[in-house]
Amino acid sequence: MSNLQAAENQKLQQEVVLPQRTTRKPRDYQQVSIYKDVNPLDWEDWHWQIKNRICTKDVLSQIIKLSPEEEKGIDKAKGRLSMAITPYWGMLLDPEDPTCPLRRQAIPVAEEFIVSPHEMTDPCAEDRDSPAPHLVHRYPDRVLLLSTDHCAMYCRHCTRRRLVGDHEEKEENAQNRFDAAIEYIKSNRKIRDVLISGGDPLILEDDALEDLIQKVRSISHVELLRLGTRVPVTLPQRVTEKLVNMFKKYSPIWISIHFNHPKEITKRCKIACDMLSEAGLPLGSQTVLLKGINDRPYIMKKLVHELLQIRVRPYYIYQCDPVRGTQHFRTPVAAGINIMEKLRGHTSGYAVPTYVIDGPGGGGKIPVGPNYILSQAKGKYVLRNYKGKIYTYLE
């Protein structure tokens, strides 16, 4: 083992014994003055949660002690991608600590308004690869359908901030919005997989979501339907019996859920994930690598372990896309590779996601990770394992 690796391993050992910063018990909303009279049935009603989202400095400062950077950020973040936080998420915020990983994901700060070199409006060139409104077709056999511009909460690291936010959606005939996209999928028999994302598709009303799912499902060559969502994490109340029963009718549906930090895995979130699993929807996670939030191997390890416990299979870790105003979230690529090094072999294979960089300019997801092939000659591979021991494989 090299000195560097020994030093890294020692650091990892130390990190494991660090005191736990996360307290998993959310604050009791009835102890917070602005919510003390809220009826528990209202709190559990996802429409109530949406209607009562925290969108102003005034309301937020009654829940947590705002830092000057946050105050400046909230003032500046007017219009597109302005702040919107569900009261549920509000109760997960550390009231004192502005470095709280859930605060940083939800509350704008002044740094968001700095545009750094290499940053782009549409880093993955999705608009260029769009053959019909709301549709992105990049890979041969699958498409991405952007179902809405809205989310339960607006993440400050959003890669689609050019589209997403709490503005009025363009006046479009709701009935015909997706006609061209559906026609395109129908006429392209190579498309066997449709990923419905957004925005967050689970923010649509049951009828509108079912209508869209039904239209996609009725195309005979579409084998696989997937949903990309963060609602089980930001608004678990949205996952109702009625919703999961609707999903059952269109099985198989796979779901990718955006999880970034172990603190997001609450009892309430587990209930939502259990309902989806028990309705037969396989769950995967998507995680964005974020500086100061989940860029330490021990945090990521804790996250993937806890995901398996709620039956969510870690799927992807994304390098934070070079989207405008996200410099303060971006880590070096080496941080991601180091995390993969500390996972593979050291823990269950099911706990190990794939770390990808979405090739800027439309390259699609490119896997990156530690190198395990040391050399390769005719009929011979020299490999190393997770401990750094060397093995030769003869073909």
Ligand SMILES: *Cc1c(COP(=O)(O)O)cnc(C)c1O
């Ligand atoms: C991520 C993505 C997909 C799905 O990719 P998988 O690797 O199959 O999960 C499809 N289309 C676009 C444009 C994407 O960005």
